[in-house]
Amino acid sequence: MHHFVKGMFASLGIIFAAASSLASNQNTFSEDERAAILSHGPWPPKLTPDPSNRVSGNQTAIAFGRELFRSRFLSASRRHSCITCHNPNRAYADGLALSSGVSKVDRNTISLANLRLNRWFGWDGGSDNLWAQSIRPILDPRELNGSATMVAKRLRNDIPFSRGYKAIFNALPTNHTDEDILVNLGKALAAYQETIVTPRTPFDQFREALANNDNQKANLYPLAAQRGLKIFVGKGKCGLCHQGANFTNGEFDDAGVRYFKPSGGIDKGRFGGIQKLEKSPYTLLGRYNDNPSKVPGVATRHVARSHQNWGQFRVPSLRNVSQTGPYMHDGSLTTLRDVVMHYSSLNEERLHLDGRGLLRSLNLSHQEINDLIAFLETL
Amino acid sequence: MRFLLLFLISGFFTFSSEPVLAAFNCDGLQKATSGQILEKGPYRLVYRTDPETLTVGKFFGLTIGICTTDGSPLPDSLKVDATMPMHSHGMNYRSTVQNIAPGQFTAKGLMMHMAGSWMLQFDVRQGSTSTRIATKLTLK
Numbered sequence A: 001m002h003h004f005v006k007g008m009f010a011s012l013g014i015i016f017a018a019a020s021s022l023a024s025n026q027n028t029f030s031e032d033e034r035a036a037i038l039s040h041g042p043w044p045p046k047l048t049p050d051p052s053n054r055v056s057g058n059q060t061a062i063a064f065g066r067e068l069f070r071s072r073f074l075s076a077s078r079r080h081s082c083i084t085c086h087n088p089n090r091a092y093a094d095g096l097a098l099s100s101g102v103s104k105v106d107r108n109t110i111s112l113a114n115l116r117l118n119r120w121f122g123w124d125g126g127s128d129n130l131w132a133q134s135i136r137p138i139l140d141p142r143e144l145n146g147s148a149t150m151v152a153k154r155l156r157n158d159i160p161f162s163r164g165y166k167a168i169f170n171a172l173p174t175n176h177t178d179e180d181i182l183v184n185l186g187k188a189l190a191a192y193q194e195t196i197v198t199p200r201t202p203f204d205q206f207r208e209a210l211a212n213n214d215n216q217k218a219n220l221y222p223l224a225a226q227r228g229l230k231i232f233v234g235k236g237k238c239g240l241c242h243q244g245a246n247f248t249n250g251e252f253d254d255a256g257v258r259y260f261k262p263s264g265g266i267d268k269g270r271f272g273g274i275q276k277l278e279k280s281p282y283t284l285l286g287r288y289n290d291n292p293s294k295v296p297g298v299a300t301r302h303v304a305r306s307h308q309n310w311g312q313f314r315v316p317s318l319r320n321v322s323q324t325g326p327y328m329h330d331g332s333l334t335t336l337r338d339v340v341m342h343y344s345s346l347n348e349e350r351l352h353l354d355g356r357g358l359l360r361s362l363n364l365s366h367q368e369i370n371d372l373i374a375f376l377e378t379l
Numbered sequence B: 001m002r003f004l005l006l007f008l009i010s011g012f013f014t015f016s017s018e019p020v021l022a023a024f025n026c027d028g029l030q031k032a033t034s035g036q037i038l039e040k041g042p043y044r045l046v047y048r049t050d051p052e053t054l055t056v057g058k059f060f061g062l063t064i065g066i067c068t069t070d071g072s073p074l075p076d077s078l079k080v081d082a083t084m085p086m087h088s089h090g091m092n093y094r095s096t097v098q099n100i101a102p103g104q105f106t107a108k109g110l111m112m113h114m115a116g117s118w119m120l121q122f123d124v125r126q127g128s129t130s131t132r133i134a135t136k137l138t139l140k
């Protein structure tokens, strides 16, 4: 009897504890917070072919682009390939602070994923489309150090690659100019890279459970991550820039990272990116855009270079972010803890005028820092 | 949609019944809208966004009608911009404005890249004077 009562109290206690933890999970988010959380989905996104690239979505082009991506044939020395820096086993990045091909590059390699969602490419948005961004490393003397002439010559002399090319572009490379060949290879590389999409994550499951008011499923999401999420959409204001399903608004901002290049000089950031666009023959406004009405070119037509673009870099997506360190355009922050510490104690004087009012030192507690990291790890 | 129709009708009357240079019909403009009318100095401005609902990170355009309530001349030109005063930044894009008919303009290439409070600004120019007409928008 005695034991029975004791046992009953004990199990009641467990029930109460379970019930109250359930209640605290359910009521954690206000209506505003809930709306903000739901805005980071759904995932995966619906993707459509790129209208500026006539082989986007073409299976033959995708297979050919995959070969090219792995082949050393695009590098002058035949020693490097896209994979040198965009390693599929490292989330299509290289795990290095600064990337290195023929020689060191001043920037961190961007992990390749969900590229159909980008409006701009590169840390400075120096390209407005994926095929142009795929040509860039072929020509960069520090990366593959090639040229249109070199690539065209090699392609014409390589029977299997020539055949592959013809199957997609309806002519042997001997019938195309060097420049056309370069751009077409960029388009095949783009078709392949568009297929790299990150899978659904614990965050996506949580978001869906929240959307469906399924508390049982929502409770599978760790409490620490839930608390971190609350900071992310709340006082951290992270979601203002890391917005939407891909956790980026696709634009440029100053997150208080130094912009002196490791090799000396200043990284002009977005300012330099717009200058590159103004000079490039490969933008959506140029003759290589396959869409005759140049429809996707609206951003390029209206982009405005201004003083505030100095020191701005593209807001990176946070999908898969636990796999893509080191972080920031110059790889200067090694771990997610470093990043969260950076936001927690920002050098406010370093920030541009336009960053003020938005980014402030968050002065997070030890637990808040851990919570924010726990959240980022679920993306 | 109904707004668009009224807008077109008001435009139609203006141009069919009077010489092209005649002042934009303010009565027509006022009837044409509910809530998107702005007034400052001699100007009454009405605008419609395309698409109707604005979304963070999506480009949009505007159709704008401007009339004067005191018979003073219609504006020669118009500039459209948007800023986020709380964050002290503007848009990353510069809109292009076309004067399609007396008192009627279209603007293209606007994009608000953050959720929160924005000021949509119309700088109306007539001769050497510029008048700023602004309105607050909240983007979720």
Ligand SMILES: [Cu+2]
Residues within 6 Å of the ligand: A358, B084, B087, B089, B114, B116
């Ligand atoms: Cu803002």
